Amino acid sequence: MAPINAPTDEELTRRAQAGETGALGLLLARHQAPMRAVAMSLLGYGPDAEDAVQDAALTALRRIGDVRDPAAVGAWLRAVVRNTSRMRLRATQETPGLDGLDHLHLRDHDPSHPERFIEQHAMRDWIWDAVEELPPQLRLVLMLRHFSGITSYQEIAAACEVPVGTVRSRLNQARGKMARVLLSTATQTHGDASVLTEESRHEAVATLRASEDGTLPREISELWPTETELIGTLSRPGERIHPVPVMRQILEAGVRQHLRHVVASRDITIWEMDVTNPVGAVNPCPPTLAWLMFRQNGRVQRLRVVFPCPP
Structure with a gap:
């Protein structure tokens, strides 16, 4: 049961859109179970569903500003999972859920919107500080999968000279550790990853x-x-x-x-x-x-x- 004075989804979403990473971490933790349920309904129980949830969570990190109805952020998160899952079903080659740093550009570069600039860069730096906390083997597969053009499990396996099953295992470990680090460091300051x-x-x-x-x-x-x-x-x-x-x-x-x-x-x-x-x-x-x-x-x-x- 949520505490009586717990912030609403609308409050957390508006705070996250203002660049408060801790609020976004709370939102993801609060909606993790329904996000997983959506993925499992489309992909079944297994690593693909878990991958879809983690990909969707990482996508949400950089697209929280797109939410137009903050009170309905739960539905928005479930829609992100649904789209990610359907992409997995359609794709002949797995596609990454988070673009590389070079693609984390603002859609609106107008200096009159400095809050967008701050928000995007705060998210980027928060994510990269979490990436740096991963052991090298886990960090390499995550960097390839989510930040480079080498994105399929087969390509990553060839690049790392390990079996595809090992790539899946390392990615699952990396995403799990990333989620824990992101939640534990959401309120901290982060260096400039660029x-x-x-x-x-x-x-x-x-x-x-x-x-x-x-x-x-x-x-x-x-x-x-x-x-x-x-x-x-x-x-x-x-x-x-x-x-x-x-x-x-x-x-x-x-x-x-x-x-x-x-x-x-x-x-x-x-x-x-x-x-x-x-x-x-x-x-x-x-x-x-x-x-x-x-x-x-x-x-x-x-x-x-x-x-x-x-x-």
Whole structure:
């Protein structure tokens, strides 16, 4: 039974729309059971229903401002779950429930609406602080699933070199931990998540430029120290390979990479690239690839280059 003086759904929704993350956390906790019931009615009992509820909750984090009738927020949340579940039924390839940071743009950039700017960025920073609390294995699958273009379970499994079942298990663990962290940190202040992303974007651009010029400035050399190891598809079994010579070979073959998207946490970074091949290439490189970097003290310790399945 709810406390007598508990805030109403309307009060919590208006507070959440004003940027109060704690109010949004209370709303999600209050409506979790009916949201789950909707998912189960469409998807049955199992991990797909749980995934749909978690995807819908994450969607609600960035779309709470869309609610026009705050008193009916429960119906709105159930509708988000229903849409998410139906998308899962229709889709031939699973789609993420939360767009990447680069897509968390405001629909209204008018300076006369500063509350929208504050609300959106407060949500983003709250979410990313929670992401940083996850163990690296869980954080990587969540970053790929919800913030990158590598979104299907099959693609994530290939990128992480684990079975699809392991991806499902890690995502479920990650979402559960995320939900707990979000609720426990809703009233705290959070750092600006965009700073890390922009720093990584500058690193990516500088790395590509330096590779094409054939020189590595000091700051880029520090990013790729001698102990950096290339792992995965481009590596050679039983042999330790540094990424720079492989980058050079790819460039000499006429292949060019163009930065498309960056996802960055403190010790895991993803650079997504579009690829152009030379005219008449016999064995052309796939049109997209991604660099998965595992870092320590800012420096890359391991790099895995992955080639997502074409859409």
